[in-house]
Every structure is written in C-alpha cells, then in structure tokens.
Amino acid sequence: MNQGVGKASSAPKAVQTDPVKISLKDCLACSGCITSAETVMLEKQSLDEFLSNLDKGKYVIVSLSPQSRASLAVHFGFSPYQIFGKLTTLFKSLGVKAIFDTSCSRDLTLIESCNEFLARYNKCSPTDEERSKSPLLPMISSACPGWICYAEKTLGSYILPYISSVKSPQQTIGSAIKNHICQKLGLRPEEIYHVTVMPCYDKKLEASRDDFVFQLDSDGERIAEVDSVLTTGEVLDLIKLGSVNLTNLEESPVDKLLSNVDEDGHLYGAHGSSGGYADTVFRYATKLLFGKEIKGPLEYKTIRNADFREVTLEVQGKVVLRFALCYGFRNLRNIVTKIKSGKCEYHFLEIMACPSGCLNGGGQIKPIAGQSAKDLIPLLEAAYSESVLVSDPFENPRIRRLYDEWLGQPGSEKAKRHLHTEYHPVTKSVTSQLQNW
Numbered sequence: 001m002n003q004g005v006g007k008a009s010s011a012p013k014a015v016q017t018d019p020v021k022i023s024l025k026d027c028l029a030c031s032g033c034i035t036s037a038e039t040v041m042l043e044k045q046s047l048d049e050f051l052s053n054l055d056k057g058k059y060v061i062v063s064l065s066p067q068s069r070a071s072l073a074v075h076f077g078f079s080p081y082q083i084f085g086k087l088t089t090l091f092k093s094l095g096v097k098a099i100f101d102t103s104c105s106r107d108l109t110l111i112e113s114c115n116e117f118l119a120r121y122n123k124c125s126p127t128d129e130e131r132s133k134s135p136l137l138p139m140i141s142s143a144c145p146g147w148i149c150y151a152e153k154t155l156g157s158y159i160l161p162y163i164s165s166v167k168s169p170q171q172t173i174g175s176a177i178k179n180h181i182c183q184k185l186g187l188r189p190e191e192i193y194h195v196t197v198m199p200c201y202d203k204k205l206e207a208s209r210d211d212f213v214f215q216l217d218s219d220g221e222r223i224a225e226v227d228s229v230l231t232t233g234e235v236l237d238l239i240k241l242g243s244v245n246l247t248n249l250e251e252s253p254v255d256k257l258l259s260n261v262d263e264d265g266h267l268y269g270a271h272g273s274s275g276g277y278a279d280t281v282f283r284y285a286t287k288l289l290f291g292k293e294i295k296g297p298l299e300y301k302t303i304r305n306a307d308f309r310e311v312t313l314e315v316q317g318k319v320v321l322r323f324a325l326c327y328g329f330r331n332l333r334n335i336v337t338k339i340k341s342g343k344c345e346y347h348f349l350e351i352m353a354c355p356s357g358c359l360n361g362g363g364q365i366k367p368i369a370g371q372s373a374k375d376l377i378p379l380l381e382a383a384y385s386e387s388v389l390v391s392d393p394f395e396n397p398r399i400r401r402l403y404d405e406w407l408g409q410p411g412s413e414k415a416k417r418h419l420h421t422e423y424h425p426v427t428k429s430v431t432s433q434l435q436n437w
C-alpha cells in the first residue's frame, strides 16, 4: 500500500514508506504472537491440523518429551510410565502407529555435545586470560529455542559461535525418524507425519526453521524433521475433547525402538529435568580430560539464585572445569554481558529461557485451582526424577544401535550432517522500522 502525500508546502514533509511487514523472522518467541505469518505457522502445528492428518494415509509417529510426560502424570495422578502407556493407547486408538520418547534422542544430543565440548576444549588456549577471548568456550547448550531465538534476534553474531551446533532432542529424533527409522519401516520420509509433544510453544518455532527441512534431491519434496508440535496443554485438550477417562484406559506396551524403557518396564535417562547437558558434559570432561570418574550426584553451588548454579572441578587447587546452569532471562542476560566483555569464566553453560527450566515451560499444564506455579514445580521435579532411572547416555543400547547402523562415530561427517545445525543473526526488520515511527 502506498501512503498518500499532501502537496501543501507548509505541511511537514511526509516520508513515503513501504507498509511494515511482520514475519516469523520478527518473532521473539514470547509465545504471544499474533501476526499473520505466525498464525499460519501455528495453524500448521495445531491440534486441528494433527487430527486432520490422522486420516491422510500417512504413517503417523508421535514423540513425547519427558517434561510433557511429567506434567500429564502429575495432573492425572499417574506415574510417568503409566501415563506413557495410557497415551500410547489413546494415540493408537486415533490411528497413530508409534509413540516414542525424546529422552532417547536426548541421549544422542548429549553424546554429540560431549564430543563437541572436548573438541572445543582441546582446541582452546590453556590460559584463562586467552581463553576468555576465544569464541570456542564457554560452549553454550542449544536445546532451548527460546534462548536461540533471543540470541539470533537480539544478540546476533558475537554470541552465535559459542552456541553448540548440536540440534535439540526434538530435532534429532525428527532427523533419526525421517533419515533412518523410515528405512527400517520400509517407508519414504515423506510418507511419515511426525508430531512431537513438547513443554513450550517455542518448539513450534524451532520445528518451522528452514534449517530443519531437507530435500532428498534438488526437485524433490521438502521434508520437515518434525511436521507438527503439540504442547502438553494441547494434549490435555485432546483428552478433554474426546472425554477420555484415563483411569479406565488401559496401558499399552511402550514402543521401545526409540524410547528409554528397559526390559523390566523402567524409564531411564540422563539426570536433569532440562536435559542434563551440564551434568553429562561435566562428567564426561572430568573423566576424559582429568581421569576422574564422578559417582553420585554433582554438587552444584547456588550463585545468584536457584536458577543460577555452578559446579567446578579442581585439580591441585586450581579450577580446571567450571560449568553453570543458567535459567531465565534475568540470569541469561547477565551471563551474555560477561561473555561480551570477555569476563566469563565458565567452560560450559546450560542456558534455558524459562525460570526453573523446561518443566516450567509455557506449554505445560497450568496449576490447578488453589495451586501456585511454585507449588507445582517440585511435584513435577519429583515425578520427573523419582521414577526415572538415571543412566549414562553412552550406555544406551538404542543409541549405540543408531551409531552402529546409521551414524558411525560421534562427530562423524554423517552425525554432523544429520544432528548438527547452524545459527544465523536475524535483522530486526520490524523493530528497526518501528524505531523510526
């Protein structure tokens, strides 16, 4: 639309401008988006879209996050394993062919993260002073799309080299399904419709990134690793929509191909309700770099608040590894200021945009009447950790098989192609135009 300009010479000179366009690129992942592009994108990833794809002849796979499982388990008063079995019954009654568990693909991302950290650490200058100027360390975890979105759109090019290139568990399970598991099932990737159930809306933005769409040949169909994302709350809507009585619903056997369930029916996974990145990489680096094996839980020290905690390893009185969990925008803004000024002393940062991490994601089931978010988090933490056996990702037989059959070694060319990604500074087109208003 062209803006009309008056001819009166005494009138202030109007500036002819193009209409402001808002696109997905302008989204800051605040979960409050209302623009047309986001609406189209979100419609593609809504409950209606999921339901409409159930009878289009595709092989539908659902991948369930452990945070969503914990949220539904607490809400309905079941164990995480029980809710997994009941959701398997529910989804299969709708026509879904398999329900997997992203704790399994998270083990893949953790192994690749360990490998990447070691490579960065070994390449880095050994002196603290020089290290602080290197874009290799601190390595920053990349599983949180809220953080990635903020980094790309607000912080830009200086921060991006610090961010791990490993894709999130959502995208690695998508890549595994569309690039490898489909062949085992005798299907082409485009014959699969893959849905994830996640604790936040930002995962919808993540699944929509061009980086996570591939083509088998130059004029072939564009194939998304993840076709649709449902939040935990949307699964609750689905249960309500069908008036499903979960208490009466039988538990089906869990699909073990890509799920962390052992032969005795126990769930297992890495320690840490937001992914266990700092925990796993710290243990790995301690063992590989300094020959020390840590048994039992790591001792985190609270630094500023419960959402900023650190763990260190000292050798001969000197700190040789310093890792931190840094959750919530208040803490992450402080830490990126330190990185920018070259004063960050951490080797690794597990950054999550939500205070308290993923169990507190915006897509989780809201607290019930009379319950505060503060009351709910410990219940979710307990459900998440008490009924899940802590395991070493490197010992996961499902992941070993993926490396044996598909990827080769951690950090291999194939692993880089399918499990790693790149980040891009994004011009704040609307914001900069708005500043001129």
Ligand code: SF4
Pocket: 143, 144, 145, 146, 147, 199, 200, 201, 202, 203, 352, 353, 354, 357, 358, 359, 360, 361, 362
């Ligand atoms: S921290 Fe929050 S925004 Fe980030 S992945 Fe977890 S739930 Fe999503």
